[in-house]
Amino acid sequence: MVGARPGGPDHRVAERPLPAAGVCLVCAGAGWVSLDVPVGHPMFGRAFRCECLDRQEEERKFEELLRLSNLEPFRSKTFATFDPRLPGVGHAYERCRQYAQDPMGWLVLCGPFGCGKTHLAAAIANEAVSRNSKVLFTVVPDLLDHLRATFAPSSPIQYDDLFEAVRTTPLLVLDDLGTEHASSWAQEKLYQLLNHRYNNELPTVVTTNRRLDDLDDRIASRLSDRALGEIILLENARDYRPRQDGERRRKRTPR
Ligand SMILES: [Zn+2]
Structure with missing residues (x-):
């Protein structure tokens, strides 16, 4: 019915889409992760194998x-x-x-x-x-x-x-x-x-x-x-x- 009020609260807090079910939450399925460090840090830009690959x-x-x-x-x-x-x-x-x-x-x-x-x-x-x-x-x-x-x-x-x-x-x-x-x-x-x-x-x-x-x-x-x-x-x-x-x-x- 047009103009019907929504049946209840529908406010999603998370705007960012969640990874699909079964996809690793750490690397989002990429298999590799990098550390969140500033430019110049020795670990900056280095990729590490995500533990989901081992699993x-x-x-x-x-x-x-x-x-x-x-x-x-x-x-x-x-x-x-x-x-x-x-x-x-x-x-x-x-x-x-x-x-x-x-x-x-x-x-x-x-x-x-x-x-x-x-x-x-x-x-x-x-x-x-x-x-x-x-x-x-x-x-x-x-x-x-x-x-x-x-x-x-x-x-x-x-x-x-x-x-x-x-x-x-x-x-x-x-x-x-x-x-x-x-x-x-x-x-x-x-x-x-x-x-x-x-x-x-x-x-x-x-x-x-x-x-x-x-x-x-x-x-x-x-x-x-x-x-x-x-x-x-x-x-x-x-x-x-x-x-x-x-x-x-x-x-x-x-x-
Ligand atoms: Zn992973």
Whole structure:
């Protein structure tokens, strides 16, 4: 209606337009800031990197880790949806539940395809997510593909950053070790990754359907070190034990 009085006070104090939502209030999105100092001051005219750039960098790395973390298709694989009454899985179920309460050391879940080892490994990861703990769940061949992809010039993240994030994540769940294409590059990366976590005793869960003897010797010796971890065999998986059980046990000597 023409001439209607405004419904209420509409006096905006700030005349200057505010930066759009999400834009840094310090640099207004420029990424660089200069100090408000008089001409002649040594800092006059010098630009400094705004801290919002560092935050963006951290977020990018975190998103890349999330992209790498393959847990989404496994979200329904929890302890509640696992049937521990199936033959041969009761002990594994109990042990994994215990581990998930407070992940320490290593768990190696061995068994043939379809025995439930991936379900239990995902359940451990999902439990960590539900507690807001940082966890990376990844299928080994996918992890290696991701690491390789970081060498492309268009990659949003550098190889070193991604490898460091995987190496140091508070809980790492590696599904399907031994199915990767065993190039020497892949073996070396996996060894470096697992050796770092071994020497630093970082909580790590590994599943494999291979005999440990069939894996890279250096990796197998770390997986079968009872001082740090435990090998759990699932359903009819007795054959997956190392051939000379115990002979691989070595004194833990960080190298
Ligand atoms: Zn800024």
